[in-house]
Every structure is written in structure tokens, then in C-alpha cells.
Amino acid sequence: MIFSPFMDHRYAWDLVFIIDLIFSGIIFIPFFISLFLEKKSRWVCRGSMIGLSLYILLCWFQNGRAMKLTEVFAHSLNEEVIQVASLPQPLSPFRWAIFIETNDKIYQGFVDFLREERPESVSASSSFFEKLNRLYDPPEKINYRLWTKLQDSPWVEKALATEGVEFYYWFARFPVVKSVNFEDGRHRVEFIDLRFSMPEVRMPFRYYVEFDHSGRIYSEGFVEDRKKQRE
Incomplete structure (x- = not known):
């Protein structure tokens, strides 16, 4: 929140x-090269800044393409749209x-603008990178997953009223x-x-709340933290 404490709105x-390896590489690789080429270090760093600017422009252009797909799908829905977003993904702009x-x-x-056909399906034993590669669809064949925001349960209502979940919903963008x-x-x-x-x-940053029969909180926190405690 760049304007905190004056406002809580988050701009992005x-x-x-x-963690963008290309972005980081454009900065750090020329930096280390400049340590060995002191006479040309200024030009190396200037080249790094130019490369970084071009990379940001590329990301901005691809974000615009993704937003167009998002808006087209949003207009096809017979529902009131609250917000849309296109978020960058690891390893590729x-x-x-x-x-x-x-x-x-x-x-x-999930979309990959360099892909023309959907990749072959993967199994539970497939590697992380194979599963990651399978996740992305071609622009014309995006498979949208539907998530229900809330489930009709008194325990959900009770969990939403807890301080931990209220803070989680403040932090989360699409909870x-x-x-x-x-x-x-x-x-x-x-x-x-x-x-x-x-x-x-992968599905990180999962937050849970457990209640006993009387409705009192038995435990709460991030699933990853609880797994570490058990280990």
C-alpha cells in the first residue's frame, strides 16, 4: 500500500x-559484468536500463492482450461483474x-500467447514443470474454472466473523x-x-478455522504452518 497510512487502497x-527471473537477470547480470569491465561499466548499466525498459513494455503489451480476453469473457456472462484482472505468471511474460x-x-x-494447441494431459506422478506447462491454454481455447465465493453453511458465516479471516479477506484479492x-x-x-x-x-496461503461443537475456535492459521508444526 504505497499511500499508507493515509489510505488502505492497494494499487497494482x-x-x-x-519473482521474475528475466527481470532480475536484466539487472544483476550486467551488474556483475560491470564489476569486471570498469571502463565500460556505465555503458553496461545503461544497456541494462534500456533492456529493463523494453522488458517492462513487453509485459505491459502482453497484459493488455490478456485484459482484452478477460473483458471479452466478462461481457459474455449474464452476470454483474465486480472486477477483472490479468496477473503475470512465473517463467514467461x-x-x-x-x-x-x-x-x-x-x-x-490461464493463457499462454505462444501456444496454439493445448498440451497433453498429465498424471499425478508428473513433475512440477510438466503440471505447470499443462496449466496454460491457447488464447482461443481458454478453459475457465468456476469457483463459488461462499458456501451456504453456518460455519462459513461463523468463520467469516473471526478476526483472522477478516484480516485474510483484507489481504486476499480473490478469496x-x-x-x-x-x-x-x-x-x-x-x-x-x-x-x-x-x-x-500448487495452492499456497490456505487459511483455515476449526470449531468445536460449541462453536468455539479450536485452531486456526495457515495450512502450511500447521504442517510444519506437525513435522
Whole structure:
């Protein structure tokens, strides 16, 4: 939040992935080269800045292409659209995640502008990179996943009223209820932020709340933290 503490609104250009190896490489590789070419270090650094500017322009152009696809799909829906977004993805400036949020649903799609045909399906034993590669569709054949934002359950309503979930919803951009279940005498509600979710690949930043029969909080927190505690 660049204007904090004056306002809480978060502004984002959505141009570069949070860990962009190309972006970082354009900065650090010329930097290390300049250490050995001191006489030409200024020109090396200037070249780095030019390359970085061109890369940002490329990302900006690809983001515009992704937003056009997002808006076309949003207009095809017979629903009130709250917000749309196209978010950068790892390893390539040509891959984007597409989101369309309506009153009670979120549509999620993944596109690769260099792809013409869908890749072959993968299995549970496939590697991380094989699953990641399978996630992205060609621009004309995007498979949108439908997520229901909230489930009709009193335990969801109870979880939404907790301080932890309220903070999670403040942090999240596209939050949904992932699951509601009952196990070992406890009611468990789990939330995810779709902007970090890659179906069948990874699903980080999952937040859960568990209640006992009386409705008191038994435990809550991030799923990843709980797994570490068990280990």
C-alpha cells in the first residue's frame, strides 16, 4: 500500500511476477559484468536500463492482450461483474492468469500467447514443470474454472466473523471458500486466495478455522504452518 497510512487502497499494475527471473537477470547480470569491465561499466548499466525498459513494455503489451480476453469473457456472462484482472505468471511474460469476479462467483483461466494447441494431459506422478506447462491454454481455447465465493453453511458465516479471516479477506484479492467439512468432532472451514492458486500444481496461503461443537475456535492459521508444526 504505497499511500499508507493515509489510505488502505492497494494499487497494482500487474505487469511483473513477484519473482521474475528475466527481470532480475536484466539487472544483476550486467551488474556483475560491470564489476569486471570498469571502463565500460556505465555503458553496461545503461544497456541494462534500456533492456529493463523494453522488458517492462513487453509485459505491459502482453497484459493488455490478456485484459482484452478477460473483458471479452466478462461481457459474455449474464452476470454483474465486480472486477477483472490479468496477473503475470512465473517463467514467461507470455503467460497470464485471468480472473473475473461476479457477485457470487470467480472465474479463473490461464493463457499462454505462444501456444496454439493445448498440451497433453498429465498424471499425478508428473513433475512440477510438466503440471505447470499443462496449466496454460491457447488464447482461443481458454478453459475457465468456476469457483463459488461462499458456501451456504453456518460455519462459513461463523468463520467469516473471526478476526483472522477478516484480516485474510483484507489481504486476499480473490478469496473463496475452498472447503467445509466435519472431522474428528470439529467443523473446519478453509479459504484460499485464487491469485496464488494454480490448480493441480500448487495452492499456497490456505487459511483455515476449526470449531468445536460449541462453536468455539479450536485452531486456526495457515495450512502450511500447521504442517510444519506437525513435522
